[in-house]
Amino acid sequence: MGRPLAIVRGVALLGLTAREVRVEAASSPGLPLLRLVGLPDAAVREAGDRVRTAITRHGLRWPGERIVVNLAPADLPKAGSAFDLPLAVAILAATGQVPIAAAAACWACGELGLDGSVRPVAGQLPLVAGARQLGAERLLLPAAAASEAALVEGLELLPVADIGEVVELLGGRCAPRVVEPLPRQAGVTGPDLAEVRGQPVARRAVELAAAGGHHLLLSGPPGCGKSMLAARLPGLLPQLTTDEALEVAALHSLAGLRSPEQPLDLRPPLRSPHQVVSAAALVGGGSGVPRPGEVSLAHRGVLTLDELLEVPRAVLDALRQPLEQGEVVLTRSRARVSYPAKVLLVAATNPCPCGYLGDPRRACSCRPDRIERYRARLSGPLLDRLDLQVSLRPLDPDALVGAASGEASSVVATRVADARQRAAARWGGGTLNRDADPQGLRHATDRRALARLAGALHGVGGSARAFDRTLRVARTIADLGDDEVVRTVHVEEAVAYRLPATRGAA
Amino acid sequence: MSAPGLTGLAEACREITAPGSDPELVAALVAWAVRPRRTLEGVRRALASDAGGGTPARRLRAHVLPHLDDDDAAHAAAVIARWVARGCQLSVVGDPGYPSRLAEGWPDTDGPVLLAASGQVPEDRPTVALVGSRRASSYGTGITAWLAEAAGEAGAHVISGGAVGIDAAAHRAAVHTSGGTSVVLACGHDVDYPRSHARPGGLFDGIRRAGGAVVSEQLPAVPPRAGVVRARNRIVAALADVVVVVEGGARSGALLTATAALERDRVLLAVPGDVRASGSVAPNRLLGEGAHPCTGPGDLLEHLDRLAHRAHLAGTGGVAASGTAAEVDRADPLSALPAPLHAALRAAWPRAVPVDVLLERVELDAGAALAALTRAQVAGEVAEGPEGVVLCRRPAAPQRLIS
Numbered sequence: 025m026g027r028p029l030a031i032v033r034g035v036a037l038l039g040l041t042a043r044e045v046r047v048e049a050a051s052s053p054g055l056p057l058l059r060l061v062g063l064p065d066a067a068v069r070e071a072g073d074r075v076r077t078a079i080t081r082h083g084l085r086w087p088g089e090r091i092v093v094n095l096a097p098a099d100l101p102k103a104g105s106a107f108d109l110p111l112a113v114a115i116l117a118a119t120g121q122v123p124i125a126a127a128a129a130c131w132a133c134g135e136l137g138l139d140g141s142v143r144p145v146a147g148q149l150p151l152v153a154g155a156r157q158l159g160a161e162r163l164l165l166p167a168a169a170a171s172e173a174a175l176v177e178g179l180e181l182l183p184v185a186d187i188g189e190v191v192e193l194l195g196g197r198c199a200p201r202v203v204e205p206l207p208r209q210a211g212v213t214g215p216d217l218a219e220v221r222g223q224p225v226a227r228r229a230v231e232l233a234a235a236g237g238h239h240l241l242l243s244g245p246p247g248c249g250k251s252m253l254a255a256r257l258p259g260l261l262p263q264l265t266t267d268e269a270l271e272v273a274a275l276h277s278l279a280g281l282r283s284p285e286q287p288l289d290l291r292p293p294l295r296s297p298h299q300v301v302s303a304a305a306l307v308g309g310g311s312g313v314p315r316p317g318e319v320s321l322a323h324r325g326v327l328t329l330d331e332l333l334e335v336p337r338a339v340l341d342a343l344r345q346p347l348e349q350g351e352v353v354l355t356r357s358r359a360r361v362s363y364p365a366k367v368l369l370v371a372a373t374n375p376c377p378c379g380y381l382g383d384p385r386r387a388c389s390c391r392p393d394r395i396e397r398y399r400a401r402l403s404g405p406l407l408d409r410l411d412l413q414v415s416l417r418p419l420d421p422d423a424l425v426g427a428a429s430g431e432a433s434s435v436v437a438t439r440v441a442d443a444r445q446r447a448a449a450r451w452g453g454g455t456l457n458r459d460a461d462p463q464g465l466r467h468a469t470d471r472r473a474l475a476r477l478a479g480a481l482h483g484v485g486g487s488a489r490a491f492d493r494t495l496r497v498a499r500t501i502a503d504l505g506d507d508e509v510v511r512t513v514h515v516e517e518a519v520a521y522r523l524p525a526t527r528g529a530a
Numbered sequence: 531m532s533a534p535g536l537t538g539l540a541e542a543c544r545e546i547t548a549p550g551s552d553p554e555l556v557a558a559l560v561a562w563a564v565r566p567r568r569t570l571e572g573v574r575r576a577l578a579s580d581a582g583g584g585t586p587a588r589r590l591r592a593h594v595l596p597h598l599d600d601d602d603a604a605h606a607a608a609v610i611a612r613w614v615a616r617g618c619q620l621s622v623v624g625d626p627g628y629p630s631r632l633a634e635g636w637p638d639t640d641g642p643v644l645l646a647a648s649g650q651v652p653e654d655r656p657t658v659a660l661v662g663s664r665r666a667s668s669y670g671t672g673i674t675a676w677l678a679e680a681a682g683e684a685g686a687h688v689i690s691g692g693a694v695g696i697d698a699a700a701h702r703a704a705v706h707t708s709g710g711t712s713v714v715l716a717c718g719h720d721v722d723y724p725r726s727h728a729r730p731g732g733l734f735d736g737i738r739r740a741g742g743a744v745v746s747e748q749l750p751a752v753p754p755r756a757g758v759v760r761a762r763n764r765i766v767a768a769l770a771d772v773v774v775v776v777e778g779g780a781r782s783g784a785l786l787t788a789t790a791a792l793e794r795d796r797v798l799l800a801v802p803g804d805v806r807a808s809g810s811v812a813p814n815r816l817l818g819e820g821a822h823p824c825t826g827p828g829d830l831l832e833h834l835d836r837l838a839h840r841a842h843l844a845g846t847g848g849v850a851a852s853g854t855a856a857e858v859d860r861a862d863p864l865s866a867l868p869a870p871l872h873a874a875l876r877a878a879w880p881r882a883v884p885v886d887v888l889l890e891r892v893e894l895d896a897g898a899a900l901a902a903l904t905r906a907q908v909a910g911e912v913a914e915g916p917e918g919v920v921l922c923r924r925p926a927a928p929q930r931l932i933s
Contacts, residue, residue: 224889228896375916382884382916387808392664392694393724415916417884480908501897516901519908 030117030124033131034095034110035154036102037147038313039354039361040274042154046096047107049114054090058115062095065103074105074136075112082140082187087119101358103313106145109134109164112187113194122194130182130194131155132164140187144169144284150274152176164190167201169284174205175270209287210263214294217256218432222419226253229412229521231436234260235443236500237456238493239347239369239409241332244416245383250372253416254296254328257370259433261292261325262441268324275316275323275363293325299334303342307352308363314354319346320363332371333401340406343369347409350459371410383418408489411458411497412521443503457500462492465499469510473498476512480519494518535603536561542610548619548627548647555591556620557610559644561602562594563749564609570643578637586624586636590643612750616719618646629653629745632768639794640764642747646719649743651712651769656834657687659770661763661787662696662777667809668917670696670777672880673801675703676924677774680827682707686834689769691716691762692734692744694724696776701733705740713737714769715746716762717754759783764790772833774799774824778812785812788821797833799824867906868892871899875912875921882918 034045058072072093080086093111095102110132117127133151134142144166145151152173155163162180165173170183182200184190192198220227226242230253233240240257242250264272269290276282276293297306297318304310308317319327329335346352346365353362375381376395381388390398407413447457451464466474477498481491495510498518502510539557547553563570577589584592613620621627623636623643629651632641658681660674674696678688682704690697692713704711713734715723722728734744747765752758763783767773767790775798778784791798800821803810817823824830867875870892875883883891889899903919906912913922 222890223886224896225885225900228900382918388665396726415885417886417918480904505897513898513901516904517897520900520904 028124030114031128032110032113032117033160034107035131035133035151035158036100037150037154037278038359039316039363040150040154040271040278041361042150042158043100044158045100045102045107045110046094047110047114048094048096049091049111049118051087051089051091051118056086056088057090059090059092060095061092062098063101064095064107065101067105068095068102068107071105071108071111071136074108074138075115077138078108078136078140078187079112079115081138084116084121084187084191085119087115091115091118101313104145104147105135106133106147106151108136109142109166109184109190112136113164113190116187116191122191123196126194126196130162130164131160134164134166134169134184136187142166142184142186142190146280147274147278148172148284149176149270149277149282152179153270153274155179164193166284170201170203171206172273172284172286172288174203175266175288206285207287208266208269208290210290214259214291215252215256216433217260217436218430220249220252220256220430223249223253223416226414226416227430229414230257231260231440232497232500232504232521233257233368233370233412234436234440235457235504236447236497237366237368237458238411238497238500239458240371241407241410241413242370242372242416243375243414244372245374245381245386245418246379248416248418250416251328251330254326254330254370254372255294256433257368258292258294258326260437260440261368262437262444263290264292264324266290271364272324275320279316279321281321293322294328295322295325296328296330299329299331301335301339303336303339306339307342307346307365308354311356313359314356314361316363317352319343319365319367320352322367323364324366325368326370327367328370328372330372332373333398337401344405344409369410375415382415385418405489408493411493414521439504442506443500446503446506447500457496457503460496460499462495465492465495465510468508469495469498469515470512473510473512473515477515477519480516481522490522494522497521535600536598539603539606539610542607542614543620546610546613546618546620546646548621548625550626551620551622551628552587552625555587555622556644557603557606558594558598559590559622560609560620560749561598561606563644564605565602571640574637574640574643586633587622589637590622609749612718612720613646616648616750618648618719620644620646629769631657631770632765634768634794639768641768642765645745645747647743647745648719649712649738649741651689651743651745652687652710655685655687655709656772656837657689657770658830658834659689659766659773659787659791660696660700661690661766661773661775661784663779663782663784663809663812664693664695664697665779665809666695666699666777667807668882668915668920669804669807669880670801670809671699671915672882672920674699674776675922676880677776677801677824677827677830678703678711679707679923681830681834682709682711684827684831684834685709686831687712689714689766691759691766692724692727694726698727698733701737705733705737705742710740710742711737712743712745712769714762714765715744715748716759717746718748718750718752719744719746720750721753723754760786763787767791767796768794770796771837772797772799772830774801774830775813775816775821776801777803777809779808780811780815782812785816788812788816797837798822799830799833801825867911868894868899868902870894871902875919879921879924882915882920884918885914888919 030049032047036043036045116122117124135145148169153176156176156179164182167183167185295318306317350366351362352365376390378389380386448454498510498514501514540554543553543557547556623633678700686709688704688711690700701711717723727733763786767787773791773796775784798821800813800816801824874891
């Protein structure tokens with residue numbers, strides 16, 4: 025029987041869900057050899073070489089005996105280079121270079137360089153947050169990621185720059201570094217709604233979308249301001265709380281889009297994938313453990329899809345479930361992960377293939393059957409989920425020359441915040457009207473308004489889903505007008521945002 | 531009968547032969563038409579060039595029957611079954627079930643030898659054809675609906691081609707009026723084109739239920755090729771007393787309808803259009819070449835009135851009772867719209883107004899105005915299209931255009 029077992033804990037991520045991994049190392053007499061067991065992937069298997077080189081180049085001792093490292097639980101797939109640091113610490117503990125007790129009280133995550141330096145990995149933030157969730161108290165982590173990790177509260181951080189510092193720190197020969205948490209980046213930036221000229225209906229629809237989280241479809245000829253309006257929508261949304269911003273930052277970190285030095289962004293994210301986006305890039309995917317897609321990267325923010333009808337049908341259909349449930353569930357042979365995806369979808373489309381249908385200055389050159397086929401590509405179920413459908417028209421030159429007259433984003437944002445507060449107070453837990461329970465909705469609706477809605481939707485061939493969704497829009501309209509009861513006028517306005525495209529598809 | 535197979539075929543044809551036509555002859559004509567390189571139009575030309583006497587039926591029989599064999603009969607059987615499935619009735623030119631306007635001057639005029647119809651095109655009332663392009667503007671469909679409704683309510687029958695755009699606007703506006711409406715298809719009866727009109731419960735079903743007819747000279751399954759569509763237009767013109775060209779481009783089929791109308795001595799009207807719009811090229815050119823201008827139902831009803839059916843109309847209180855456009859006007863309807871919105875739409879009529887423009891004009895809050903427009907749309911007062919919102923009916927007297 026050799027030395028006692030050395031144990032350090034690390035974190036494996038399945039999507040955003042963290043699982044505890046115990047890294048156990050034991051040395052025993054035999055040929056000097058490192059064996060890694062417990063379902064490591066290629067990157068983890070390579071960790072052996074990295075750790076060995078880092079340790080020896082740093083003047084530390086590599087044992088002249090056989091070492092077995094087990095990553096437990098053995099059935100959990102482990103991926104990536106974040107296990108380098110726990111691996112190194114476990115080996116150092118197993119060979120008596122750091123105290124076993126100190127190592128056992130620690131969690132660790134980080135990648136090693138051949139020179140012994142400790143570096144952050146992709147998904148560093150969710151790893152730290154995951155460790156906290158799993159009950160970690162002390163965490164060894166790359167010094168470069170310490171400020172970011174300090175945003176996660178209730179965790180004693182042991183930032184280390186290289187493997188030598190690990191030995192000093194755990195040996196009690198120096199004190200941990202002092203860490204300043206990252207600054208938070210706030211404030212409304214981005215373009216202002218005041219710059220949008222004319223388009224009263226579209227402006228109203230954008231305000232409703234911001235207030236109730238309703239998905240928006242802007243249809244109109246090229247150059248009428250669709251992208252302009254979409255770009256201004258995030259500026260109307262309330263700022264994220266720190267927890268929400270951390271969740272968003274964790275998703276971005278997981279996708280490798282975030283470096284640990286970046287300030288924490290409290291502004292709602294805006295993602296605008298190109299229309300030739302693949303289904304995997306949009307909703308998430310990839311081999312092994314799937315990575316988050318655009319719809320998750322836009323979580324708690326805005327996802328814009330330009331030229332909606334140029335997006336392949338299969339890709340559009342993949343959007344339906346995330347839009348309805350607010351999360352993406354991806355199932356692969358090795359893992360089933362879910363990513364949050366509470367997005368506000370802003371889709372833009374031309375009214376016909378050439379784009380000029382309804383433009384008074386330029387004739388549309390499309391045959392009627394082509395237009396019909398073009399619109400039929402918007403599948404009924406997806407169209408149903410786009411609650412606010414607005415046709416934009418090209419501006420006449422007078423409006424372009426005159427002074428911009430619209431309300432500023434800040435004014436609209438105040439109304440939006442008030443309406444959101446009313447909704448949150450009613451449904452509880454920050455729920456938007458978009459996700460409101462149909463029963464509760466009908467309860468606070470004027471009886472005549474319900475009858476009117478049923479009649480109006482029957483006239484335009486709406487589905488049962490359309491009924492509840494339209495009612496939710498009406499609820500938002502009432503909230504914006506500070507009205508506790510949904511009345512007939514609210515319902516009628518809500519139906520108006522459904523009419524143009526519904527008829528177009530019929 | 532020269533071939534024994536045809537006797538059986540005639541039996542099968544009994545079900546699809548209109549009263550007054552001879553099943554045997556119908557069977558023979560179908561058997562002729564289904565074989566390659568033989569067309570009924572060819573038969574008509576042959577008869578036209580060879581001066582003979584007798585009824586069309588007798589001359590057709592003499593021309594066709596000697597050349598048929600059992601093979602022809604076998605081919606025809608399948609085709610006949612498809613007509614049976616669609617509930618069509620076939621009539622031979624000159625027979626009582628065949629529209630008399632179409633048979634005028636046959637075989638020197640190019641009426642089809644055989645006409646398949648579900649329903650009957652009424653013979654007893656003045657008939658107007660409203661034609662134009664599929665790619666119609668809101669101005670075009672608005673005017674068409676106005677004319678069709680006024681004509682239908684005055685007791686005139688409205689004919690058109692059943693396509694989308696102008697045709698559909700004409701049928702829709704006239705289908706529930708006393709005059710009624712009929713469709714001349716540009717394809718076989720079971721082709722279902724355009725699909726949205728031909729589906730169960732669609733426009734064509736509505737027309738049949740309302741007592742109108744859907745007719746076609748084509749065999750079942752013939753697709754709406756360009757040549758077939760052009761041939762269809764001559765039937766539209768021939769079935770009408772007055773032909774109105776509402777909208778059409780420089781190469782529109784409406785020009786062919788107009789030519790066919792003049793060849794048959796029909797009265798030709800054209801609706802003046804925006805000189806800048808490509809869709810107004812055809813009517814404006816026809817006006818330049820001597821077509822009568824049609825500036826409203828008044829013009830149309832006046833021409834219908836002048837025709838030989840005047841006596842009949844007076845008897846049924848048709849055109850005479852309805853009078854001209856000025857008299858068709860009703861009292862100001864109870865509008866669901868706020869006054870400024872209604873005034874703006876009335877001023878623009880029959881053009882559509884984009885919603886954004888409308889909102890700027892009326893200085894109403896966007897939400898309230900949209901709510902009002904929904905109410906009016908549900909009530910059927912306004913319609914919304916790609917070009918904006920338009921009143922569905924002609925507004926009442928105070929804001930009337932010149933009539």
